[in-house]
Amino acid sequence: MTLVERKSLFTIIIKLEDKTAEGVAKTATRHLSLIKHKIKTMTFDNGLEFAEHELISKNLETKIYFAYPYSPWERGINENTNGLIRGS
Numbered sequence: 001m002t003l004v005e006r007k008s009l010f011t012i013i014i015k016l017e018d019k020t021a022e023g024v025a026k027t028a029t030r031h032l033s034l035i036k037h038k039i040k041t042m043t044f045d046n047g048l049e050f051a052e053h054e055l056i057s058k059n060l061e062t063k064i065y066f067a068y069p070y071s072p073w074e075r076g077i078n079e080n081t082n083g084l085i086r087g088s
Contacts, residue, residue: 004077011081025052029059036060043067
């Protein structure tokens, strides 16, 4: 999982134990709980791994938004960062 702050481009890369919705929610909450006071919003794509978004929102006390389907440009910074990480 990659999380990129929009203005500073600060990037957090987290290795997921599994790609289930529960696993993503637990991992995100565990790794981001120390900086939750700095997180105002998060934007996800519409993948099934974010089905537990309400749990993430509640635990991190933040608002969750979703990009429109088939609109990767709405998450452009994240998509670009993923490409750089993969080396493609």
